[in-house]
Amino acid sequence: MPALPLDEAGKYVxxxxxVFLALILVYVAIMASKLTRIERDLTELNEQLTRRxxxxxxxxxxx
Amino acid sequence: MFGRGxxxxxxxxxxxxxxxxxxxxxxxxxxADQGFIQKIFYLHVPLAIVSLCGFVAGGVFGIRFxxxxxxxxxxxxxxxxxxxxxxAVGALVxxxxxxxxxWGHWWVWDEPTLxxxxxxxxxxxxxxxxxxxxxxxxxxxxxxxxxxxxAGAFVPLNFMAVRAAQSLAHPRVLSTTGGNMPGSMFFTFLxxxxxMTCLFVTLWKYELASxxxxxxxxxxxxxxxxxxxxxxxxxxxRSAAPQL
Numbered sequence: 535m536p537a538l539p540l541d542e543a544g545k546y547v548x549x550x551x552x553v554f555l556a557l558i559l560v561y562v563a564i565m566a567s568k569l570t571r572i573e574r575d576l577t578e579l580n581e582q583l584t585r586r587x588x589x590x591x592x593x594x595x596x597x
Numbered sequence: 598m599f600g601r602g603x604x605x606x607x608x609x610x611x612x613x614x615x616x617x618x619x620x621x622x623x624x625x626x627x628x629a630d631q632g633f634i635q636k637i638f639y640l641h642v643p644l645a646i647v648s649l650c651g652f653v654a655g656g657v658f659g660i661r662f663x664x665x666x667x668x669x670x671x672x673x674x675x676x677x678x679x680x681x682x683x684x685a686v687g688a689l690v691x692x693x694x695x696x697x698x699x700w701g702h703w704w705v706w707d708e709p710t711l712x713x714x715x716x717x718x719x720x721x722x723x724x725x726x727x728x729x730x731x732x733x734x735x736x737x738x739x740x741x742x743x744x745x746x747x748a749g750a751f752v753p754l755n756f757m758a759v760r761a762a763q764s765l766a767h768p769r770v771l772s773t774t775g776g777n778m779p780g781s782m783f784f785t786f787l788x789x790x791x792x793m794t795c796l797f798v799t800l801w802k803y804e805l806a807s808x809x810x811x812x813x814x815x816x817x818x819x820x821x822x823x824x825x826x827x828x829x830x831x832x833x834x835r836s837a838a839p840q841l
Binding site: 538539540542543544546547549550551553554557558561565568569571572575576579582583586 | 618632633634636637640641644683686687690691694695697698796800803804807810811814817818821
């Protein structure tokens with residue numbers, strides 16, 4: 535096949551590079567959501583630990 | 598642990614990728630035969646090469662896991678294969694776009710290079726379902742390592758078989774004569790390949806750090822809950838990802 539003119543070839547080249555960009559962006563978005571989940575779990579864990587420490591502090595010390 | 602060196606590596610990747618794209622569009626000349634459409638080659642070929650190397654690296658980490666029993670090697674192998682699959686999707690899609698523009702078809706079934714790459718992709722597409730189908734994490738890691746080694750050995754064999762076969766239409770990029778490319782094109786290709794390799798390593802370390810942090814967090818939660826009065830410990834969630 536003869537080489538495509540620039541205006542037609544440009545669409546294919548742009549499509550290929552956009553596919554690559556989209557793949558990377560989707561990957562980063564998924565990783566970002568996982569990072570958010572880790573952060574939320576960490577906060578939850580920290581709160582749990584604080585609550586437990588508070589409960590232990592309120593318990594009367596055995597004589 | 599896995600996050601060490603991630604910042605300079607990310608900066609290097611960004612610089613190399615930006616440099617590669619600048620070279621592709623402002624430095625490398627248009628191909629005399631294919632014209633502007635050949636610019637896809639600087640993306641498609643590094644994607645294919647890096648994904649195949651990633652599959653082989655997954656097999657190497659599989660061997661390391663079977664040798665040492667260290668679950669971190671299983672995690673490394675898993676992330677290698679996971680990322681290689683993503684890059685392989687990119688290689689298949691960009692290759693199809695190029696084929697449509699150059700050959701007038703999205704896919705050509707009698708072309709050994711295309712079909713063999715699709716076979717490798719489909720083979721590795723079975724990796725995650727295989728892992729997920731095995732509940733016991735020890736067996737899951739062992740079976741996945743064996744799979745990654747056998748499939749990893751298949752990749753170079755497949756590559757050699759395709760090279761030995763008479764290609765119908767797919768251009769040969771790498772050869773002993775430098776791939777019949779002028780110096781400017783070859784330099785641009787090498788920078789693109791280096792950029793793609795750095796991108797793979799960066800994302801690999803990024804995902805390893807994220808997965809490892811998640812695992813450490815779950816382990817911490819289990820320990821914390823085990824220390825509670827009721828002693829209730831949540832069961833590990835069934836997952837295709839390795840459990841440390």
